[in-house]
Amino acid sequence: MWGKDGPTFLELAHQALSGTARGYDLLAPKFEATPFCTPEPVLERTLSDLGQVRQALDLCCGTGMSFGPLRTIVTDRIVGVDFSEGMLAVAREKIGLSQKPQIELIHRDILSFDGGAAFDLVTCFGALGHFPEQDEPRFLSCVRNALKPGGRFVFLTSDLPPLWSRRRIVSRLFNAAMHVRNALVQPPFVMYYLTFLLPDIERHLKWHGFDVAVHRGLFEKPFDELVRIVATKR
Numbered sequence: 754m755w756g757k758d759g760p761t762f763l764e765l766a767h768q769a770l771s772g773t774a775r776g777y778d779l780l781a782p783k784f785e786a787t788p789f790c791t792p793e794p795v796l797e798r799t800l801s802d803l804g805q806v807r808q809a810l811d812l813c814c815g816t817g818m819s820f821g822p823l824r825t826i827v828t829d830r831i832v833g834v835d836f837s838e839g840m841l842a843v844a845r846e847k848i849g850l851s852q853k854p855q856i857e858l859i860h861r862d863i864l865s866f867d868g869g870a871a872f873d874l875v876t877c878f879g880a881l882g883h884f885p886e887q888d889e890p891r892f893l894s895c896v897r898n899a900l901k902p903g904g905r906f907v908f909l910t911s912d913l914p915p916l917w918s919r920r921r922i923v924s925r926l927f928n929a930a931m932h933v934r935n936a937l938v939q940p941p942f943v944m945y946y947l948t949f950l951l952p953d954i955e956r957h958l959k960w961h962g963f964d965v966a967v968h969r970g971l972f973e974k975p976f977d978e979l980v981r982i983v984a985t986k987r
Contacts, residue, residue: 758786772940773883777815778839784816785843791878791909795976796822799878799909803983806873810834810899812863813880817844820856823876827854834859834866864891868899875899875906881949889949893961897986906963906984912951914978921947951980958984 760768760783768776777784784790800822807829811819814833823831831854835841841858848856859866864884868875875896884892896906914921924946935941951967958965963984972979 759783760787769934769942770938771942773943774836774838775940776942777837781816781837781839781843784840785818789879790815790818792976793818793821795909795972795979796878797825798971799907799981800826800876803874803905803907808832808872809874809876810868810872812866812875812877812896813883814844814858815840815880817847819876819878820844820847824854827874830855830857832857832859832868832872834861834863836860836862864888864895866895866899868895870898870901872899873901873904875904877906877908881908881910882945883943884948885943885945886948889957890961893957897961897963900986902986904986906958906982906986908949908982909979910949910951910954910982911978911980913947954982958982962987 760780764779764783768779771779780787796819803826805826805828807827809823809827809831811823811831811833814820814835815837817833820831820833833841833844833856838860841860844858848858900906928945928947931942931945935943955965955967964987966983966985968981968983971981
C-alpha cells in the first residue's frame, strides 16, 4: 500500500487491532511511507517564518519528521515526546550525533507530561486525532503548562468540511468504525478525524488563556485546506 516501502493491508489491519501505542510500534519502520505523516514541505512552510526560539517541544513527535524544520529555527534544545517506543527508535536513528541544537527524546503519555513552563514553542503535527473530545482540555492544559509566558503553540487544522463533502463523509465513517472497533476490541486504538477544528478550537484556546492567530492561504494544493494556528500564551 502506498508503494513498495509502505505497509501492506494486512500490516495495517494488525496495527489497527493492536492498542494505540503498540500499533504505532508496529507501523514505525514504514510510517514515513504512509500518508499519515505530515509532509516535510508542509512542516517547513509552517515553521519557516516564526523566527528563532531557544527551546521547542514537539508533542507526539513520532519518527521525528519535524526535527529537520525545527532545527532551522531552534538554537538550543528540541524535546520530542511520544508514547510509542518504536517511533522514538526511528527518531533516534535520524538524530545521529547532532549537537546543536540538543535533541532529547522522552517516552511518555503526552497527557502526563509536565513541561515546567520551559519552552518558547510547542508543536504537534498530525496527531491531534489521538485526543478525543473529552481529553482536549487536558491536552491544552498540558500545552499551556509547557510554555513560557509569551510562548507559542503552533499546529495545523482546518475548517469543518461541508456536510455532504467527501472528506466529511469518509471521516465520519472512519470515526464510526473506530468507535465500533473500540467497543469490541481491547485495548482501544484511539484515532479520530475532524478534531481540533475551527471555529471551536479557537474558542477553546482563548478559554485556556491563549491569544489566537489564524493563518489561511499558506499552502498550495493538495494541502490548501490546511490552516496554521499560532496560539500565544497570555
